[in-house]
Amino acid sequence: MRLEPAVPAEALAAIRAPFLSAGATPVEVPVLQPLALLLELAGEAMRPRLFVVQAEGGEEAALRPDFTIAVARAHLDGGVSGGRYFYEGKAFRAAGATARAEEFLQVGLEAFGGDDPVAADAQAAGLAWRASLAGGRDDLTLRFGDIALFAAFIDSLDLAPLLAARLKRVFSRPRLLAAELDGSARAGEAQAAVNPLAGVSEDQAVAALAQLWAMAGVSPVGGRPPEEIVRRLAERAEAARAPHLTEDEADVIRRYLALSGPPQAVLDQVAALAGPARASLDAALKAWTARLEALAAQGVALERCTLTTAFGRAFGYYDGVLFEVRSAALAEDRPVAAGGRYDGLIARLGGGAGGAVGCMVRPARALAAGGE
Template sequence: MRLEPSLPAEVLAAIRAPFAGAGAVLTDAPVLQPLGLLLDLAGEAMRARLFVVSGDGGEEACLRPDFTVAIAREHLASDRASGRYLYEGKAFRVAPRGSDRAEEFLQIGVEAFEAGDPVAADAEIAALAWAAAAAGGRADLTLVLGDVGLFAAFVDTLDLAAPLAARLKRAFTRPRQLKLELEGGAAAGPAGSDDQGRIAALLAGLPEGEAAAVLQELWSLAGIEPVGGRKPAEIAHRLVERAEAARAGRLSTEQIEVVRAFLAVSDRPDVALEAIAALAGPRRGALELALAGWRARLAGLIARGVPEDRLVLTAAFGRAFGYYDGYLFEVRSAALGDERPVAAGGRYDGLPARLGAARTTGAVGCMVRPARAYAGGGE
């Protein structure tokens, strides 16, 4: 287990200080989290980064990779209508780039489950993350902004067939799938895939639970055992997606070019928003609302002390965690690079419902990694 170096007490205190004014209740969450739930929420791609262990009763569990889902589960268990939670504790992940070495690192953050103005809350939480990150002393920080919902609103302007638009929106946080869409090959299967196509068409008319059961029965009849750890539900889901892709068709050359142009936008936020507006198609209603929200959000960030010259809006910025469904941000250090953010956060309004919440509120949060924020650290 790779441990972070300890920080000077005064530096850690400075990084903690902005959170004291967040109006949040200090809380904690179990270190062990259900593996299946995390994979359902974040996607199978996350499995390689999780530290898997045996939980109570022998079922598979993992050490918490971050606090968002863990704190959301604690909030729902409390049955409170709203809540704002401060945490400080260790998270655990397997190091990237194929290493099997586990990382143990300190996170400090806030998760807020509240009704009210989401744009104002977005600005408040991101400004809080910026203040905490900057308190570590680094002078090379940038606040990189993105929005899953902005891409969805842009896609709606293009007047695509509904299945194609839905598929393109889903692909935004799946780089491999998005690459296929923009190469014009998403609807085509690999060579020799006729049998898979017929099975996909058969399963496409069924609810996913029934599709998985049918696939399992076909395997049993044929004496086939799945390989690679993929479950029937996952394979059925991908086959259904393939059938839907074939029915929906592909982007035209012109549509591919305009989506590529959108994804290439990365600039000062005011310039970026103008570029996105100029690329939009005829159905602009949802996008105009999204752009107005972004202008208000940016004003809120600047009013809360985030330097305007440190802001960058990157249209292609998304995150592999499947539960983020709106505004996203990362505080990045030039010395550490894009792959090691100092702080991060975003909006995940849909997560409570996916966890079984009977009532809905907004949900937004942030975290900072103090060891990365510290200017004298090597993280």
């Protein structure tokens, strides 16, 4: 396993300091996390990056690829409605043929609850920004995206509900989104998404699937239960029956996805592209105006900020604002810091509705002399 270079104690203390001043509770979480849960929440795109382990006769687990899910689980186990947690420790991701580190240090914070998500977003991004600056780099920029803004923009176009839902679902999957926009998803899609268990009740479908597994002597991939697979087959087949985009609709979405630049300028362009059903989009734009004001109050240099409407993340649990602190000296896929909003994750973990946002910094990348 490739390790990253050690960060000098003095530099690490400077990078850690903004987190320690944030009033968060220190938390430690297990290095091993349930594989099936990680894949369910983060998506199959994460599988190639995981180090998977399995004790004899036990369920598959993975070395934690980051801290978000693990800290969220610890928060729920605590039985409190809100909380802020500071963590520092090693994370692990397989790098394949690349030369990047596979075991690396992360310092971060996760915040749950609260009644002002806009302020919480700004606090998380501001924290990531200040901690990154503490590493000594002078070439940093802060890039934002917003999955919820895309959803609000799609709502403004007043598309068929199933079509709108399908577009929102594939936003963070560029290949599938491109297929929707260029029309290549149309040919043969209905057959590709046929539900082989259609025509029977859900209970019968689950029983049939379990029986097939037993007869074949196989187990579901990643430990997925039959109930989940039956539900996903039905959802996929239903979505395939939805209408497809007209060329004009596809064109306006392409124009939206091409926007990138100073945040307020991009927001003005989004407003100009919006369709007639714009109530939720207007609310999202208003929230962004407040967010930019809060970022400035957090000490973030807005002239170093960019809003990129196509910016998403493969991890399936993010559903709102995303951000990355980048260095011009490092490749685009090596951010110094990253974070975002993931409100839906708590509910998916069985904790009910509640806001959630977090950020992490890679100290070895924040360090001015670092390259990993």
